[in-house]
Amino acid sequence: MKVTVVGAGAVGASCAEYIAIKNFASEVVILDIKEGYAEGKAMDLMQCASLNGFDTKITGSTNDYTKTAGSDICVITSGIPRKPGMTREELIGINAGIVKTVSTSLVEHSPNTILIVVSNPMDTMTYLAHKVTGLPKHRIIGMGGALDSARFKYRLAEALEAPISDVDGMVIGGHSDKGMVPLISHATRNSIKVSEFISAERLEQVAADTKVGGATLTGLLGTSAWYAPGAAVSGLVQAIACDQKKIFPCSTLLDGEYGLSDLCIGVPVILGRNGIEKIVDVPLSDAEKAHMAESAEGVKKTNGLLEL
Numbered sequence: 001m002k003v004t005v006v007g008a009g010a011v012g013a014s015c016a017e018y019i020a021i022k023n024f025a026s027e028v029v030i031l032d033i034k035e036g037y038a039e040g041k042a043m044d045l046m047q048c049a050s051l052n053g054f055d056t057k058i059t060g061s062t063n064d065y066t067k068t069a070g071s072d073i074c075v076i077t078s079g080i081p082r083k084p085g086m087t088r089e090e091l092i093g094i095n096a097g098i099v100k101t102v103s104t105s106l107v108e109h110s111p112n113t114i115l116i117v118v119s120n121p122m123d124t125m126t127y128l129a130h131k132v133t134g135l136p137k138h139r140i141i142g143m144g145g146a147l148d149s150a151r152f153k154y155r156l157a158e159a160l161e162a163p164i165s166d167v168d169g170m171v172i173g174g175h176s177d178k179g180m181v182p183l184i185s186h187a188t189r190n191s192i193k194v195s196e197f198i199s200a201e202r203l204e205q206v207a208a209d210t211k212v213g214g215a216t217l218t219g220l221l222g223t224s225a226w227y228a229p230g231a232a233v234s235g236l237v238q239a240i241a242c243d244q245k246k247i248f249p250c251s252t253l254l255d256g257e258y259g260l261s262d263l264c265i266g267v268p269v270i271l272g273r274n275g276i277e278k279i280v281d282v283p284l285s286d287a288e289k290a291h292m293a294e295s296a297e298g299v300k301k302t303n304g305l306l307e308l
Helices: 008-023 037-046 086-111 122-133 142-161 198-209 213-221 227-240 286-303
Strands: 002-006 027-032 057-062 073-076 116-117 140-142 171-173 180-182 246-255 261-270 275-279
Touching: 002 008, 002 086, 008 027, 008 037, 008 227, 027 037, 037 057, 057 246, 073 086, 073 227, 086 116, 086 122, 116 122, 116 227, 122 140, 122 246, 122 261, 122 286, 140 261, 140 275, 142 171, 142 180, 142 198, 142 213, 142 227, 142 246, 142 261, 171 286, 180 198, 198 213, 227 246, 227 261, 246 275, 261 286
Parallel strands: 002 027, 002 073, 027 057, 073 116, 116 140
Antiparallel strands: 140 246, 171 180, 171 261, 246 261, 261 275
């Protein structure tokens, strides 16, 4: 199993580290345009191998896509990160050009690969990857919902004063502060609805805190977060590589599902060796349906800024 990660910054390096530590991939290739940067990150990570007990081979390369040839899964993290006060949508001008070049170059050398898009604005970049590569819809996946759901569960556990292993919850919709749809109606603590434990007002605060999870961290760190995004990507990669058939909310191209078409947006999917193996239809409350429709309009508006 060969995995390529494009972008050796904090998110890309975290992706590579978590994938290697889980020890399911034979090789991870890190690619970056900055001379020597990917090679240095790869060397640093390989010097962790004996300490962390993994045998995954990690190599780095400066912009040489031939080194990525034959990759089973390719992760695109490249692009400029958010700074305090920026929205994900404001990154579109620069990141669209980067994602277009990266995705087509990856597919040229690995025509059977599965693409995982992390670059922001993530739903629009996932849509762009579809338009420029022509890959089947099940082989292009946007990461956002897996990360948003992890942040949702963190906030739920905080509100419940419960161990996070007791908590389950999911966020669908667009990967943006206004577009996220935390599914309060389906959130549980050990199979019991969270509404049995905390008030509706507190749950509204949990949802609000979840939506600005990325912006909160950007304000504290001065740049985008990296640990949780890297962990989220590694979970998707492992589900595909190991054919786990796990359910994650991911940005996928819709063709009538959830009443939406011709856009990529977060919905629950089953991930296995073929990528997205099934889109899961989850019943939504009236409020969640309305929020999902608003989210889709926001994604379409951002898509309209693309130069295809």
